[in-house]
Amino acid sequence: MTPTWVQLVYLLCAVCFILALKGLSGPRTARAGNLLGAAGAVVGCAVVFFYLDLEHVPQILGAVAVGSVAGLVGARRVQMTQMPQMVALFNGVGGGAAALVALLELEHMVEGAGWFDLAATAFTIVVGSVSFSGSVITFLKLQELMTSRPVVFPGLPVAFGGALVGSVGLSGVTVASPSMAVGIVLGLLGLLVGVLLVLPVGGADVPIVISLLNAFTGLTVAAGGYVLGNTLLLVAGTLVGASGTFLTKLMAAAMGRSVVNILFGALKGGSTLGAGEASDRPVRSAGPEDVAILLGYASKVIVVPGYGLAVAQAQHTLRELVDVLGARGTQVDYAIHPVAGRMPGHMNVLLAEAQVPYEQLKEMDDINGEFKQTDVVLVVGANDVVNPAAKTTPGAPIYGMPILNADEAQQVIFLKRSMRPGFAGIENELLFDPRTTLLFGDAKDSLGKLLSAVKSL
Incomplete structure (x- = not known):
């Protein structure tokens, strides 16, 4: 029979888990929720040593130590x-x-x-x-x-x-x-x-x-x-x-x-991963100075972050660019697609790491209606989440997937390394639209040059 005091401790730990889930539902409370859940787990594991007559305690503690060190090193690296x-x-x-x-x-x-x-x-x-x-x-x-x-x-x-x-x-x-x-x-x-x-x-x-x-x-x-x-x-x-x-x-x-x-x-025969061949179709490209002019004189800009931003570790440079644009009077928001990156909340966590204000992070359903009134959309390392094929091409791997309506904006700027398609492996027709300008290069390097160019306007 489990002692009453242990049952009360378990009840407290269970409450911690429930409050942790509640905390993880929002960016402002996520850190506290994570710590609360971890504390509940530690207490729940530790309490068994105080009321059970365990055998092989040294081996158990040794395994716990090895696992803890492995988890800590892995999480930090x-x-x-x-x-x-x-x-x-x-x-x-x-x-x-x-x-x-x-x-x-x-x-x-x-x-x-x-x-x-x-x-x-x-x-x-x-x-x-x-x-x-x-x-x-x-x-x-x-x-x-x-x-x-x-x-x-x-x-x-x-x-x-x-x-x-x-x-x-x-x-x-x-x-x-x-x-x-x-x-x-x-x-x-x-x-x-x-x-x-x-x-x-x-x-x-x-x-x-x-x-x-x-x-x-x-x-x-x-x-x-x-x-x-x-x-x-x-x-x-x-x-x-x-x-x-x-x-x-x-x-x-x-x-x-x-x-x-x-x-x-x-x-x-269906999959979200296609052939992945780079396109050789002509596109309109420009240098950092020309793109900076488009951004610097826009009244409203929406940034669409994607996996490429995470790969380049360019979130801090992007935030600095957005801050400079904001100081010039430009309204700038981030459009967050639910599956941008490689996991739910990937872009939220990445941008929170760069201390981007939570108010600037807008979910797809909240911001999709604003693209028609947007002067410039800056797509940084994203592709499939703005690919119109999801709406126009039956049979495409991503057909039917809700996307960000970047194609409705006045101008679109893509920061890309190359013309290779996104994870779905299909071409994005938005890249070839007359309203679209491409800035090729590593996202961090390109954003750094853009930042300098905007500051010099």
Whole structure:
């Protein structure tokens, strides 16, 4: 029986998790929410040492120390452009840990366990394994250690269906006649399901799958909490599962597609990742001085940041340029697309790092109506989120995805390294529009030259 004081501590930790989610819903409170959630997790982990008669405490503390150091070093060294990979890895570790704990619990549940406990254990083993192997594949794709394109081969649907049916069947066997051997095979089948689930996903769909796998991990933690009789794990896992599911649906809606289409669309030839060939069509380009004139004498400017801004680490230079324009009387806002970058909130975090005022960050739905009254749109490292093909070209990988209406502005300036397309791998017709001017080069270098040119006006 869990002591009353421990239950009260768990209740306090659960409240911390709920308040943390609330805090993470807004940029002003996100830092405090993150710290509050971390504090709840630390207290929840530490309290078990004070009321349980644990064995192998030195080994446990050693593992905690190794994990803490690895997490701290990884979090400090990771670049903003690599944040999705880190999220995928950490999520996978959580799912794998839940599966291993459930597998070890199964060894002690062979006799006398209720069917619901066994069902929850089997669920945790399967889904935790799926989350682990799927997260590893997403990491490899985003880190470009394997192709980021959808991987499809003859018989993949049959193999996936067979592994899925086999997992369900073995889960039934686990409930009817539990054994460690069956549990191990069940875990291996879960690993196979995770790999086959993620292989056909490519391009901008990968971060959405990371969110889905995060929800899977939350559900496994919740089921593991039930098996272990730990209320805090049950609450924390439920919160992660629910929020991950909600986020997945929001991201899919931002792409204008269903979760099923994202997961299995490549089997029908659909994907958000195309050929990626650079175009040799003529475009209108200009130097920093000419672009500075367009910006310097505009009354209203909207900046569209994208992944290229993060790669160049040019957010501080961009903020300084916007500050100079603002001092000249220009109204400047940032248009934030929900899936700009490689994860939800990527651009918000990047610009917050440069201390951009929150009031200047406007979400797509709030700013799309303002493009018609905008003199200049400055697109920095973005492409697909302003590509009109999403509205005009049925069959395009991004068709149906809501985009920022940059094509409605009076003038459009693209800062690009080259004419290579965006992550979707298709040409952006806006680049060839007579109203569009391209400034080629590294975003940080180009913004630095623009800044100097605007100051000299």
